[in-house]
Amino acid sequence: MRAFRVGDTVVVGLNFGPRSDWFKNITKAGSSRMLLGKEYLELGAPRIVPAEIGTQGIPSRPFRFALRYLARTKECVVLPIMMSRPVR
Numbered sequence: 001m002r003a004f005r006v007g008d009t010v011v012v013g014l015n016f017g018p019r020s021d022w023f024k025n026i027t028k029a030g031s032s033r034m035l036l037g038k039e040y041l042e043l044g045a046p047r048i049v050p051a052e053i054g055t056q057g058i059p060s061r062p063f064r065f066a067l068r069y070l071a072r073t074k075e076c077v078v079l080p081i082m083m084s085r086p087v088r
Contacts, residue, residue, distance in 0.1 A: 002067075003036055006057035008081050010036065010043060013073040018048060023077060032079065038087045043079040051076050
C-alpha cells in the first residue's frame with residue numbers, strides 16, 4: 001500500500017477494491033492511525049473517490065501514472081487528517 005499526503009488529507013490507492021480487509025477495518029472503525037514519513041497521523045472516516053480524482057493531488061507524476069495505468073487502480077480512499085504529530 002502506498003499513501004500520499006495531499007494537503008489536509010491522505011490518499012491511498014484502493015488496489016484491491018472496497019472488499020479488502022484493510023478498507024473494511026478502517027470503515028468499520030470510522031477512524032485510523034498511520035505513520036507516514038516522519039509524522040503520526042490520526043485519520044477520520046474514509047471515503048472512496050474515482051482514481052482520476054484521488055490521484056490529482058499526488059505530487060509525484062510517476063506514482064500518479066503507476067496507480068492509474070500500471071496497477072489499474074479504479075478507486076482511491078481519501079482520509080481527512082484529524083491530528084498530526086512528528087515522530088520523536
